[in-house]
Amino acid sequence: MRVFVSCCLLLACVFGPAGASAQWSLVQGAVQEPSGCIRLTNTSQNQRGGAWHDCRLNLEADFDLEFTVNFGTTDADGADGIVFVLQPFGVGNNVIGSTGGSIGYENGPFNPSLAVEMDTWQNADVGDPWFDHIALTSDGSIFHNVEGPVQAHSMLSNIENGQDFPFRVVWESSTQTLEVYFDGDLRLTHTGNVVATFFGGDPLVHWGFVASTGGAVGNQQRFCLVGADYTTHPESVTAGPEGPWEVCLGDELVLTAEPLPPATSAVWADNGEAQLAVTQAGTYELIGTDNQGCPASGAVDVTDAPGPELELLVDPNLVVCGGTEAELAASAAPGATVAWDGVEGLTAVTTEPGIHEVVASIEGCQTALQVDVLFQAIPEVSFALQGEPVVGPLEVCSGEPLTLQALATEGGSPAWEVGNSPFLNVTSSGDYIASASINGCESEPQSIAVNVLPLPQGQLEATPPSLCWEGVGSVALDLEEDAFLDNWSLPAGTFNLDLAGPGTYTASLVGENGCENALSLNYPMLPPIATGLLDPDPLCENSATVLSITQPMDHISWNVGGTDNELYVVSSMGGGPFVATVTLGACTETDTAHVTWWPTPFVGSHPDSVVRCELEGPHEFIWPTQTSPAVGSWVWSVNGEPATAGYDAFAEGDYEVEVRDNATGCNATHNMNLEVWPSLTAAATPDDNLICMGDSTLARVEVFSIGGSDVDEIPFSVVWDTEGLSGMTTPVAGGEHFVTVTNACGSHVALAEVEEEYCGCHIWVPTAFTPDRDGVNEGFRIVSTCDWAEFSFKIFNRWGQQVWS
Numbered sequence: 001m002r003v004f005v006s007c008c009l010l011l012a013c014v015f016g017p018a019g020a021s022a023q024w025s026l027v028q029g030a031v032q033e034p035s036g037c038i039r040l041t042n043t044s045q046n047q048r049g050g051a052w053h054d055c056r057l058n059l060e061a062d063f064d065l066e067f068t069v070n071f072g073t074t075d076a077d078g079a080d081g082i083v084f085v086l087q088p089f090g091v092g093n094n095v096i097g098s099t100g101g102s103i104g105y106e107n108g109p110f111n112p113s114l115a116v117e118m119d120t121w122q123n124a125d126v127g128d129p130w131f132d133h134i135a136l137t138s139d140g141s142i143f144h145n146v147e148g149p150v151q152a153h154s155m156l157s158n159i160e161n162g163q164d165f166p167f168r169v170v171w172e173s174s175t176q177t178l179e180v181y182f183d184g185d186l187r188l189t190h191t192g193n194v195v196a197t198f199f200g201g202d203p204l205v206h207w208g209f210v211a212s213t214g215g216a217v218g219n220q221q222r223f224c225l226v227g228a229d230y231t232t233h234p235e236s237v238t239a240g241p242e243g244p245w246e247v248c249l250g251d252e253l254v255l256t257a258e259p260l261p262p263a264t265s266a267v268w269a270d271n272g273e274a275q276l277a278v279t280q281a282g283t284y285e286l287i288g289t290d291n292q293g294c295p296a297s298g299a300v301d302v303t304d305a306p307g308p309e310l311e312l313l314v315d316p317n318l319v320v321c322g323g324t325e326a327e328l329a330a331s332a333a334p335g336a337t338v339a340w341d342g343v344e345g346l347t348a349v350t351t352e353p354g355i356h357e358v359v360a361s362i363e364g365c366q367t368a369l370q371v372d373v374l375f376q377a378i379p380e381v382s383f384a385l386q387g388e389p390v391v392g393p394l395e396v397c398s399g400e401p402l403t404l405q406a407l408a409t410e411g412g413s414p415a416w417e418v419g420n421s422p423f424l425n426v427t428s429s430g431d432y433i434a435s436a437s438i439n440g441c442e443s444e445p446q447s448i449a450v451n452v453l454p455l456p457q458g459q460l461e462a463t464p465p466s467l468c469w470e471g472v473g474s475v476a477l478d479l480e481e482d483a484f485l486d487n488w489s490l491p492a493g494t495f496n497l498d499l500a501g502p503g504t505y506t507a508s509l510v511g512e513n514g515c516e517n518a519l520s521l522n523y524p525m526l527p528p529i530a531t532g533l534l535d536p537d538p539l540c541e542n543s544a545t546v547l548s549i550t551q552p553m554d555h556i557s558w559n560v561g562g563t564d565n566e567l568y569v570v571s572s573m574g575g576g577p578f579v580a581t582v583t584l585g586a587c588t589e590t591d592t593a594h595v596t597w598w599p600t601p602f603v604g605s606h607p608d609s610v611v612r613c614e615l616e617g618p619h620e621f622i623w624p625t626q627t628s629p630a631v632g633s634w635v636w637s638v639n640g641e642p643a644t645a646g647y648d649a650f651a652e653g654d655y656e657v658e659v660r661d662n663a664t665g666c667n668a669t670h671n672m673n674l675e676v677w678p679s680l681t682a683a684a685t686p687d688d689n690l691i692c693m694g695d696s697t698l699a700r701v702e703v704f705s706i707g708g709s710d711v712d713e714i715p716f717s718v719v720w721d722t723e724g725l726s727g728m729t730t731p732v733a734g735g736e737h738f739v740t741v742t743n744a745c746g747s748h749v750a751l752a753e754v755e756e757e758y759c760g761c762h763i764w765v766p767t768a769f770t771p772d773r774d775g776v777n778e779g780f781r782i783v784s785t786c787d788w789a790e791f792s793f794k795i796f797n798r799w800g801q802q803v804w805s
Contacts (some may be wrong), residue, residue: 008156024051024208027096037224038210040082040104042070046219050096051223052208055294056234057086059195059203063171063230070165071120071132072219079121079664081132082211082221084169087113088199100214101126102142108210110140114198116169116180117142117186118152120160121216131157134180134187138198147188154185160219167223204232233296237286245278245300248365249307253278255300263288263296278302304528307337308360310367321441322378325351327369328358336362365728379412379436381446392431393449397515402426404448408436412443426450456483456511460521467502467525468587475500482512491523501525529553529584531591537796540666541571541600547578548595555583571597599628601659603670610649610672613745614679614707618648621657632663652676652709677714678705682741684752686732692759696731699752703728703741716743761786 025037030049031039040049047651052568057063072078079444083105087095098107101123105115117135122128128149135148159165168181171194180188195203211221239245239255247253257274266288268276276284281304288296313329320326328348332338338360340348350356353375358394359368382391384405396402404424406414414436416424424432429452436443438447458479467473475497491503502525510515532550539545549556549565558567559579567578576594598710604624612619623636623646637658638647649655652674660667681704699717703711718728721738734756740749762785769780782793795804 008439023054026051032071037222039222041213041218045213045215047218048096048099048212050104050210052206056204057207057230058234060173061231061234062173063227064227065169067167068224069167070164070222071160072221074217074219075158075160077217078219079214079216080212081119082209084116084209085113086205086207088202088205096210099212103363104210104212106142107415108140112139112198115137132159136188136190147190150187152182154660218552219265231297232294233263235298236260236263236296237288237298239300245302246305247278250367257286259288262290265289266293287648305365306363308362308367310360310369312369314371316371319374319376319439321376324375326373330358331452332360335745336360373801376439376441377410378441379408379410379438379443381414381434381436381443383405383448393451393737395451395453397453398455406434410438412436412438424483428452453513453515454516455517456509458483458519460519462523464586469528472499472501474498475505477507483509486510500719525669529582529589531582533580533591533593536595538596538598541597544570549580553584557581569595598631598666600666601626601634602667603657603659603668606672611675611677613677618650619674621647630661632661635660635662649674676709677745678709678711679745680741680743680748681706681752682748682750684739684750686754690755691734693756696733699730699732701728701739714743716741
């Protein structure tokens with residue numbers, strides 16, 4: 001096969017009675033494993049191995065052989081298979097055939113033989129199918145010349161998967177049928193005279209397995225014997241005494257197993273013992289072994305013999321009550337002879353007590369039965385109280401013990417009608433009946449009357465029903481008719497029933513009928529009411545506490561006012577006492593608590609916020625004198641640092657002032673915020689210190705904090721003394737310009753100074769000219785120290801008219 005399935009399942013080999021003592025003869029590479037299983041081949045090439053059981057099979061008897069077979073785990077390269085072989089005695093049990101496709105069977109001394117071939121390799125030259133197959137073959141041939149081939153497993157085409165498969169071979173000699181099962185399914189059947197056809201009439205054959213591998217990788221192939229039901233020596237055990245064997249009806253026949261040569265031992269199959277008690281007809285199997293441990297078998301047939309069918313018509317333990325004569329009777333089969341105490345007859349009358357035997361016989365079968373006769377006197381019943389005989393009627397006070405005993409003569413067993421005992425505890429009035437019996441003989445019932453007298457009664461009452469803690473009450477007795485007080489028993493410390501304390505009160509009473517009774521009352525005192533009120537731990541005066549009644553109460557009242565179970569307490573209420581009056585049921589009590597207040601300091605009057613200018617001094621903390629002394633010492637701190645002698649605050653920030661009693665932890669705190677404002681200085685700086693006459697430049701004002709604070713933390717103003725100037729940056733002309741910077745912490749004046757110079761061209765223009773040709777002021781000339789970039793000249797007359805350009 002070409003589909004590979006790997007599975008490993010190991011089953012222990014289980015041997016039947018034959019396999020337990022007999023052994024296997026191993027051939028070639030076969031090895032017996034510690035489990036008892038036989039490994040025929042290893043996982044290597046050209047291996048072969050065989051195993052032959054030392055005990056032969058006798059085919060004149062049935063056999064049923066059960067095994068598991070394992071063909072290894074390799075499919076594609078695995079080979080070659082296992083063959084189960086039956087071969088005649090004359091060949092021996094130390095033989096095997098060739099390796100490879102011969103599977104250890106072909107080319108061996110197996111002619112004649114009959115074999116079950118389980119082939120896991122397809123050899124096309126011998127007509128093998130493609131699947132792993134099983135076939136019946138003979139005489140050393142692997143050509144499947146008897147039955148098959150068919151697929152070995154009804155569902156699986158490949159059996160080389162490491163699984164232990166059940167393999168079973170069954171032979172039924174009466175029908176000459178051989179059946180082969182694989183994994184529980186019938187795969188092959190052959191019917192025919194196997195002994196004559198294959199073994200020349202010799203029924204004794206060796207049985208075992210051979211296997212091989214060839215040129216392929218090979219498989220580890222193995223088998224385990226699970227069970228073997230077969231015999232080597234049929235009809236070699238019998239029974240004594242010598243047969244034929246008959247058993248009388250109702251009787252038993254004891255048979256002893258006896259071996260016949262070559263068997264050397266014999267037992268019964270039913271019980272595994274040498275003797276068997278047979279009570280009915282049937283076939284009984286025997287098994288045994290020879291001196292080699294090989295099995296022998298046999299059977300005996302037991303038939304029924306007619307019996308006398310004797311039956312008693314009286315009780316086998318016959319008791320005659322109050323009489324002296326007994327009639328004996330029996331029945332038997334027709335034709336049977338019956339005799340009582342040796343006197344023939346089905347019935348007999350006797351006056352003798354003891355054992356009487358009746359014997360019946362017919363055709364050699366005899367049965368005897370016995371009757372034990374007893375003449376029993378009838379017992380009589382009487383009564384006793386504390387060992388003394390009594391007759392009724394009896395009187396007893398209620399509650400007093402009264403145990404009556406019933407007595408009987410003749411050794412009888414007395415018993416009361418109620419209770420089934422000779423003793424009876426009586427608690428109520430009535431007629432009580434008892435009887436006695438012995439050996440089934442009953443007495444006449446007898447009765448005795450008992451009158452139970454009532455006890456004197458009364459009623460003890462206490463007022464109130466329960467005493468409050470350390471309180472008193474009253475106890476009273478109310479007597480019923482015909483009851484009288486004899487005496488009182490009072491608890492210790494109580495002398496007056498109207499001032500009754502806790503304890504047990506007992507009144508002893510006597511009735512007119514003479515009966516006595518005691519009435520008791522346990523007068524309880526309730527424990528103090530548990531309020532759960534406790535003194536709290538000492539508290540600081542600036543705190544508060546709650547006093548609590550923790551247990552349920554019917555009513556609560558506090559001496560400082562309030563009816564709740566909790567009281568809110570502050571130091572102004574003082575240390576107490578705080579008294580709770582509580583009511584529970586009929587009891588009212590008080591419980592008290594005190595509160596200890598520790599002095600709480602004060603920090604004094606400090607502002608919540610302070611502003612300091614940078615040029616001003618620090619804010620100074622001054623500690624006030626405390627009105628109360630500390631339990632320990634008053635310890636001052638600022639922001640967690642000791643400051644007992646006072647504290648100066650310079651830096652801006654939050655300040656927590658605390659004064660604390662270092663013994664109690666009582667403290668007071670104050671939080672203050674210190675804000676530091678900037679003290680300003682300023683600088684006014686022109687972009688140019690020297691400008692041309694008539695020009696301007698920018699003057700820039702810079703404002704600084706003397707202490708490095710943010711100048712914008714608070715508003716400030718900028719004012720110039722030169723008219724028209726404003727802001728932090730402004731155009732200025734030549735000259736001195738003063739600027740004043742002011743905030744809440746003061747002012748500062750800064751100077752911006754700018755110098756001027758002439759920076760333009762000089763032009764000379766005549767004021768008049770006279771072009772009259774007199775040689776004086778004839779021309780008009782404009783002179784400049786600068787080069788003209790552009791020049792224009794126009795002349796107008798007195799009337800404003802342009803006359804030249």
